[in-house]
Amino acid sequence: MRNARVINDFSIQVATVNGSGSQSANMVLMRSIFQMGVPVSGKNLFPSNIAGLPTWFTIRASKHGYIARRAEIDFMVAMNPQTAREDAMLVQPGGALLAEQSLGLKGLRGDISYYEVPFSKLASEVSSDARLRKLLANMVYVGVMTDLLALDTVEVEKAIRKQFKTKAKAAETNVTAMRIGAEYARSHLQKTDPFRVERMNKTQGKIIIDGNAAAALGAMFGGCTVVTWYPITPSTSLVETMIDYMKEYRIDPKTGKATFAIVQAEDELAAVGMVIGAGWAGARAMTSTSGPGISLMSEFVGLAYFTEIPAVIWDIQRVGPSTGLPTRTSQGDILSTYFLSHGDTRHVMLLPATVEECFRFAQDAFNLSEKFQTPVFCMSDLDLGMNNWMADPFAYPEDIPIERGKVLSAEDLEKIGTFARYRDLDGDGIPYRTLPGTNHPAAAYFTRGSGHNEQAEYTERPEDYVRLMDRLDRKIENARASVPEPAIEIGANAGIGIIAYGSTHHAIAECRDQLKNEYGLETDYMRIRALPLSPAAQTFIEAHDKNYVVEQNRDGQMRSILSLDYPMLTGRLRSVLHYDGIPIDARYITNAIIAQEKEKT
Amino acid sequence: MATVVNTPRPKGVNRIGMMLQDYKGKDSTLCAGCGHDAITSQIIKSFFEYGVEPYRVIKLSGIGCSSKTPAYFLNRSHGFNAVHGRMPAIATGAILANRHLIPIGVSGDGDTASIGMGQFVHLLRRNIPMIYIMENNGVYGLTKGQFSATADEGSKLKTGVVNELPAIDCCILSIDLGCGYVARSFAGDPKQLVVLLQGALAHRGTAFIDIISPCVTFNNHEGSTKSYKYAKDSEELLHEINFVPFYEQITVDYEAGLTKIVELHDGSHITLKKLERDYNPTNKPEALRQIRDADAHGEFLTGLIYVDPAKQDFTETLNMHDDPLATLAPERVRPSREALEEIMESLR
Numbered sequence: 020m021r022n023a024r025v026i027n028d029f030s031i032q033v034a035t036v037n038g039s040g041s042q043s044a045n046m047v048l049m050r051s052i053f054q055m056g057v058p059v060s061g062k063n064l065f066p067s068n069i070a071g072l073p074t075w076f077t078i079r080a081s082k083h084g085y086i087a088r089r090a091e092i093d094f095m096v097a098m099n100p101q102t103a104r105e106d107a108m109l110v111q112p113g114g115a116l117l118a119e120q121s122l123g124l125k126g127l128r129g130d131i132s133y134y135e136v137p138f139s140k141l142a143s144e145v146s147s148d149a150r151l152r153k154l155l156a157n158m159v160y161v162g163v164m165t166d167l168l169a170l171d172t173v174e175v176e177k178a179i180r181k182q183f184k185t186k187a188k189a190a191e192t193n194v195t196a197m198r199i200g201a202e203y204a205r206s207h208l209q210k211t212d213p214f215r216v217e218r219m220n221k222t223q224g225k226i227i228i229d230g231n232a233a234a235a236l237g238a239m240f241g242g243c244t245v246v247t248w249y250p251i252t253p254s255t256s257l258v259e260t261m262i263d264y265m266k267e268y269r270i271d272p273k274t275g276k277a278t279f280a281i282v283q284a285e286d287e288l289a290a291v292g293m294v295i296g297a298g299w300a301g302a303r304a305m306t307s308t309s310g311p312g313i314s315l316m317s318e319f320v321g322l323a324y325f326t327e328i329p330a331v332i333w334d335i336q337r338v339g340p341s342t343g344l345p346t347r348t349s350q351g352d353i354l355s356t357y358f359l360s361h362g363d364t365r366h367v368m369l370l371p372a373t374v375e376e377c378f379r380f381a382q383d384a385f386n387l388s389e390k391f392q393t394p395v396f397c398m399s400d401l402d403l404g405m406n407n408w409m410a411d412p413f414a415y416p417e418d419i420p421i422e423r424g425k426v427l428s429a430e431d432l433e434k435i436g437t438f439a440r441y442r443d444l445d446g447d448g449i450p451y452r453t454l455p456g457t458n459h460p461a462a463a464y465f466t467r468g469s470g471h472n473e474q475a476e477y478t479e480r481p482e483d484y485v486r487l488m489d490r491l492d493r494k495i496e497n498a499r500a501s502v503p504e505p506a507i508e509i510g511a512n513a514g515i516g517i518i519a520y521g522s523t524h525h526a527i528a529e530c531r532d533q534l535k536n537e538y539g540l541e542t543d544y545m546r547i548r549a550l551p552l553s554p555a556a557q558t559f560i561e562a563h564d565k566n567y568v569v570e571q572n573r574d575g576q577m578r579s580i581l582s583l584d585y586p587m588l589t590g591r592l593r594s595v596l597h598y599d600g601i602p603i604d605a606r607y608i609t610n611a612i613i614a615q616e617k618e619k620t
Numbered sequence: 621m622a623t624v625v626n627t628p629r630p631k632g633v634n635r636i637g638m639m640l641q642d643y644k645g646k647d648s649t650l651c652a653g654c655g656h657d658a659i660t661s662q663i664i665k666s667f668f669e670y671g672v673e674p675y676r677v678i679k680l681s682g683i684g685c686s687s688k689t690p691a692y693f694l695n696r697s698h699g700f701n702a703v704h705g706r707m708p709a710i711a712t713g714a715i716l717a718n719r720h721l722i723p724i725g726v727s728g729d730g731d732t733a734s735i736g737m738g739q740f741v742h743l744l745r746r747n748i749p750m751i752y753i754m755e756n757n758g759v760y761g762l763t764k765g766q767f768s769a770t771a772d773e774g775s776k777l778k779t780g781v782v783n784e785l786p787a788i789d790c791c792i793l794s795i796d797l798g799c800g801y802v803a804r805s806f807a808g809d810p811k812q813l814v815v816l817l818q819g820a821l822a823h824r825g826t827a828f829i830d831i832i833s834p835c836v837t838f839n840n841h842e843g844s845t846k847s848y849k850y851a852k853d854s855e856e857l858l859h860e861i862n863f864v865p866f867y868e869q870i871t872v873d874y875e876a877g878l879t880k881i882v883e884l885h886d887g888s889h890i891t892l893k894k895l896e897r898d899y900n901p902t903n904k905p906e907a908l909r910q911i912r913d914a915d916a917h918g919e920f921l922t923g924l925i926y927v928d929p930a931k932q933d934f935t936e937t938l939n940m941h942d943d944p945l946a947t948l949a950p951e952r953v954r955p956s957r958e959a960l961e962e963i964m965e966s967l968r
Contacts, residue, residue, distance in 0.1 A: 226967035236963065242953035244945035245716045264963070268955040276941040278948055280716040285742040289709040292702070292739070296713020299700060300678070300721065301946030303953070304713065322703055412964040415957045421950040454946060455698035456718050458675045465691060465699035477691070 025213040027057045027082040029093040031164070034106040035157070036099050038070025043182050043193075044157035045076040046407075050178040051161075051170050052080050053227060053409065056219040060086035061407040062602060067252065067345045073102045082219060083532075086409060087525035088402075088602040094214055096160055097122065098138070115212035117163060132212035134204075136163055141203055145196045155196040162200020167208065168216045172201060226412050230403035230522075231307075233374040234333060235261035236413065237381025238305055239269065242421045243331075245304035246281040247293035249312060252345050253401035254335035257307040287312035291319045291332065298329040299466060301426070301454040303385045305331035310339045310352050313359065320394050321360025322468045324491070327441070327450065329388035329395075329424070331381075336400040338600045347600025348401035350521055354576035356396050357550055363488060367498050368396045368550040372524035374408045376548070382419045383503065389424035391449060391498055400571070402602040403522040425451045429459040440464040440475040441487065448494030495551060502549035505556055513543040515612070516563035518592075520547040520577060522602065523569055529605035530612070538613060547577065552584055560588045567612055569595040571603055635671035635867055643668045645692040650685060655807030655833030655848075656755050660692045662810050663724070663753075666817035667694065670865055677722045678714055682707040682736055685762055686728035686755035686833070705736025708743035711750050712934075718944035719935040722821070723750035729770040730760045733788045737769075740790075744797040747825040749933040751817070754790055754828070755807075757835040758846035765838030776843030789915070791925055794828045795907055800931035801827035802907075804922050806851050807834065812922060815890070818863040819924065822888035825933040832920065856914055858901075858923030860893040884929050892924065901927045 031048070035041035042063070049061045057080050066072040079089050095110045097103040097118040107116050107127050115132040118124045125133060142155040158179070165175050176194050183190035235257050238246070248258045262281055269278050284290035290306045297304035308316070313334050323330050336352045338344035358364055367387055369380040380397055388395040432438055432453070438461045441450045450473075453462040464475040471487070472478045519527045524546055534540040545559040545566075560566050560581070568578040575594040582589045595611040597603040632639055643664045648657050667677070674696035681687035683704035690699045702710045711723045732740050732754045743752065758771040767775075770790065771783045794802045801823040803816045813831065820827035832851045834840050840847040845854075859880075864870045866887035880892045882901070892901065900906060907926045914921045941948070 224968070226964055228967050236960075240954055240960065242950055244948065244953060245713065247713065247716075268959050269953070271941055271952070274941065275939075277939050278941050278945065278952055280935075280938050280940055280945060282712070282716065282746075282938070284709070285738055288706060289712075289739055289742065292706045292709025293713035293716065296700075296710035296715075297717040297946075298713070299710070300714040300717035301944070302713070302717035304717070318703055319706065319709075412967075413960065415960050416954075421954065453698075454718070455678045455714065456676060456721055456944065456946075458673075460675075460696055462675065463696050463698050465701065467699075467701040468703060469701065 023213060024215055025093075026215050026217050027080050027219060029080060029214045030089045030091065031078045031094040031096065032092045032106070032109070033076045033078070033096040033160070034099045034102055035074055035076070036101070037065055037068055037072050037074040039157065040154035041074070041076065041098065041157045044161050045078070047158070047175065047178045047182050048161050048164060049078045049407065050181065050227065051165070051175040052078065052216055053222050054174040054178060055171060055216055056222050057082065057216055058084045058086065058221050058409060060409060062088055062402070063406060064601070065346050073099050080216060082221070084221065085525070085529040085605070087529055088604045090604040090606055094212070096164065097124065098157070098160060113213070115214065117160065117167070134163070134167070134208050136160070136200070136203060136208075141199050142196060144199055145192060151192075155192065158193045158196035159200035162197035162202070163204040163208070165197065166201045166204035167210055167212070168214060170216055171218075222409060224412065225409050227407050227409055228374050229256070229405055229407050230371070230374050230377045230399050231257035231335065231405060232260045233377035233413070234381045234397065234399065234404070235264060237378040239264050240416055241303065241382030241385045241419070243303045243305055243385065244279050245294065245297040245302040246279070246306065247284050247290045247297070247304070248306050249284050249287045249290045249308065251309045251312050253337055253405045254307040254309045254312075254333060256405060257333060257335065287315040288319060291316040291330065294330045294332070295319055295323045295328050298323070299455070303389070305333065307333035307335065309335050309337045311342070313352055313356055317360050320366070321362060321364055323394045324360065324364045324366065325468055326466050327392040327452070328466075329392055331384045331388050331395050331397065333397045333399060335404040336398060344600045346401070348522070348571065348602055349598065349600065350398075350400060350523065350571040351573070351576070351598070353398060353572070354574070354579055356398065357580060365495050365551070366394055366396055367391060367495065367502060368398055369503065370398050370520045370548055370550070371403065372521050372546060372548070374403075374410045375413065377403065378413045379416075379419070380503070382416055386419070386422045387498070387501060390422060390501065391494060392424060392452060393495070398521060400522050425449060427451050427453050427457075429457050429462065432457070432459040432461050437461065438464070439473045441471065442473040443490055447497055448490050499551045499553055502551070502553065504553050505548055505559070506546040507555065507559055508544040510541050510543055513541040513563070514565075515540070515616075516543045516545060516559060516566040517569060518545045518547065518559075518566050518577070518581070519569040523571055526603045526605045526608055527569060530608040533605055533609040534612065537609070540616070550580065552581070556581070557585055557588070560585060560591055564591060565593060566591050567593050567595050567615070569603070569608055571597050573598045634668050636673060638668070638671075640664065640668045642696065643674065643694055645690075645695045648689070648692045650688065651837050653836040654685070655757065655835070656686055656689050657692070658807040658810065659753065659755055659813065659831055659833055660689050662813045662817060664693045666814045666821065669814070670818050670821050671867070672722060672821060676720060677724060680707045680711050680714070680723055680725040682727050682731040684728040684731045684760070686726055687731060689726050689755070705731050705734070706739055707731070708736065708739035708748070712743065712746065712748050715748055715750065715935065716940070717946040719749070719940060720944055725750055725752045727752065727754050729754060729756045729758060729768040733769040733790055741793065741797055744794055744799045744826055744828070746934045747798065747800065747931060747937070749825055749935065751820040751827045751829070754830050755833040756830050756846070757833050757839055758844070759835050759839040761835050761838055772845040775845040778838060778841055789911065790828070791830050792908060792911055795904060795926045798931070799828050799926070800825045800928040802926040803829045803924050804831070804920065805829060806832045806855050806922055808848060808852060809855070809922065812857070812861060815861045815863040816924065818865065818888070819884060819890045822866065822884035822886045823929065824885035825931050854919045856919040856921050857895055858897070858899045858921050858925065859895055861923055862891045862893075864889040864891065882924075882927055882929065890924060890927075901925060
């Protein structure tokens with residue numbers, strides 16, 4: 020089984036029990052590879068449970084810089100007795116399996132390398148505390164992998180100290196456990212697998228961050244002042260990370276007081292209601308939730324659309340309907356959120372694909388929301404939001420000034436003399452507003468979710484209603500020119516177009532290389548970054564007879580939206596759909612496109 | 621604060637130079653004789669007498685007959701007629717954005733005690749600084765007379781339907797959840813109501829006032845326990861109540877043991893003159909006991925039921941900046957370049 024060496028291009032899956040502290044060990048392993056200059060990504064596949072159920076962490080090292088999930092597992096670390104046998108069967112032929120000795124997996128597979136280690140016994144050399152031993156067993160596997168993958172021990176120790184930066188004693192205990200694992204591997208295991216890490220320089224200066232933390236940072240630098248939320252996986256960490264950063268960077272040094280308010284609401288209805296109340300009174304307010312919360316917010320979002328109040332809402336999508344698969348990823352809220360609430364509504368939506376875009380769009384969302392005086396949704400997902408991504412450090416947002424939109428001050432009112440809240444003075448569908456607390460007799464107006472005229476007075480007159488609805492439509496239509504343009508990559512002789520959005524992007528880059536290298540199929544690519552669609556989207560679709568719309572939902576939701584906007588182009592659209600809750604991988608898309616290409620030609 | 625202003629001013633003008641007219645709103649579209657209109661008049665009067673600056677007020681409501689009323693007072697204040705039962709969230713958000721605003725929320729018994737119960741109790745828990753009025757008539761008016769959750773057990777609809785379920789007492793609930801200003805009044809008792817409203821203006825934190833406000837169209841008949849007649853017959857005054865604003869000298873005849881004086885947050889005072897019973901509105905268990913006792917006797921107590929002027933409000937709990945968050949300059953809400961670099965370094 021001594022194959023050619025496979026350097027910096029493989030996947031590791033660690034199978035553990037959740038609540039066993041394996042997350043720290045996984046992060047250390049991932050970070051060690053990263054510190055050696057090798058592009059890396061980590062994905063946590065976890066159950067909706069606190070302790071005792073199986074959980075998996077996948078680390079992908081890719082010298083090519085591919086950071087999407089890789090479906091094939093090259094190296095399995097089987098630490099969970101409940102799933103060890105099944106886990107062992109998932110390894111690619113020619114791969115490797117590292118398992119706890121007492122599980123007795125020796126001989127289960129003849130086509131892979133097998134290593135067994137008495138993890139618990141080794142951990143007991145470090146500590147006599149039963150609970151601690153359990154945690155340390157994980158760091159022992161890191162040590163074993165350090166030796167097997169030829170990781171630099173210095174980098175691994177650095178990664179451990181970073182992981183336990185606030186707990187020096189724990190760091191040293193973990194370093195010891197790692198060394199014991201490495202030493203055991205050196206003296207007891209004969210390496211027969213091909214996988215190795217060698218130093219590269221592809222991660223110099225880069226950061227590792229999850230999308231939720233990136234969004235939290237974006238919101239903080241975007242001048243967010245009010246955050247109201249209700250805990251829900253997978254969006255919780257967005258606000259929790261934000262609380263940490265805001266406490267650090269948004270306390271007025273002079274007074275010791277907060278330049279923000281973060282409130283855990285009683286439910287998502289209240290969370291979005293507070294955002295709307297705060298937006299109405301002039302704050303940059305946001306909430307973060309997932310599908311079930313979006314459903315609950317539906318009524319209030321219609322109010323904000325109809326009364327023209329800024330609100331920023333993050334949807335970290337998970338698998339629905341209902342509770343669905345609460346810890347798995349999806350792009351299943353796109354269509355329903357675009358038209359969220361009863362009556363005729365349509366919303367501006369941003370579709371970040373990378374952590375950089377989470378940071379950027381968190382700021383753009385406030386500007387767009389205040390410019391257009393309407394709710395703006397940021398549609399992330401569990402994969403983007405909760406998993407760790409390698410990225411270039413975020414640039415200081417000089418190019419994203421904080422823009423508050425059409426707000427009239429008392430001085431403005433004094434100058435112009437009159438004010439009608441819903442009058443379209445500029446012909447762009449966007450009226451002027453005043454904030455409560457504006458000290459001018461003309462400032463006040465009455466916000467109501469019922470029919471209203473230009474003066475914000477109650478009306479049921481048919482022509483008033485139609486005029487209002489038409490203006491709202493015009494306003495959202497105008498947003499097409501202001502939202503982020505699609506990212507388009509056009510080659511010379513591409514036969515087909517690929518359309519994707521959000522976290523699906525990472526698998527597309529790899530899939531396009533596979534199509535080109537393995538099938539000689541050149542592709543063009545359009546990544547949609549916002550709704551409503553920019554006119555550029557139409558041009559792209561028109562340029563290709565076949566456009567594969569790749570998305571992570573069952574019904575082809577973006578394809579439906581494209582069909583609504585361009586009914587005459589519907590025949591040019593095809594779907595590649597992936598909706599099992601696991602992040603989409605390149606091979607799946609490649610196979611699906613090739614299958615459809617064969618069918619049709 | 622408690623500055624005493626004794627400058628003489630023209631008749632019909634309040635301390636900030638405004639007239640009663642300046643506190644009015646649009647004409648009411650409610651049924652003639654509706655209790656809600658009587659309450660609206662007292663809101664106008666109390667805000668005028670207290671000398672509230674209208675531009676600082678926000679008028680908030682949910683959905684229902686009562687929730688229409690903010691259009692009928694304080695034309696110079698921003699108003700927000702939200703969705704059914706969700707006015708507390710709007711109020712909370714607005715006060716987070718600008719803590720200098722003076723919110724007055726008007727809700728009904730359906731809007732508060734049924735669809736809005738969740739938000740109502742959490743508003744109380746947080747002690748959002750606002751006046752929360754529940755115009756309580758025991759029925760849903762706009763949908764033509766269904767029972768609400770504050771309807772008394774055994775009371776009868778016009779159609780003869782009898783309410784089989786116990787009433788929710790929102791004053792008991794408020795006291796229990798730590799509300800620092802809890803009062804009950806009756807739309808037919810304007811003298812008491814105007815004092816309670818002024819006291820609410822002087823209070824810091826949530827001030828809850830449950831006002832029995834008969835629905836002349838759907839719940840003013842024989843067999844109703846929220847009719848004008850029933851309310852008049854069974855109202856039991858806790859005390860004779862008076863309000864002395866912070867800008868006036870307090871001069872009370874101290875009859876030993878007969879008058880209690882409560883100093884409110886802004887330096888205003890409420891004086892409570894003893895009637896038949898001994899009542900101490902700062903004793904929580906006693907307040908709860910007396911409400912329940914009266915209820916058992918088919919009476920309802922009106923007056924200032926419970927007060928705790930020292931309780932901290934939500935903006936203090938959150939350690940919020942004194943300046944309104946809504947209008948902080950960009951450089952105060954965007955951390956520095958160095959801050960971002962420091963964060964990036966920690967992620968390498």
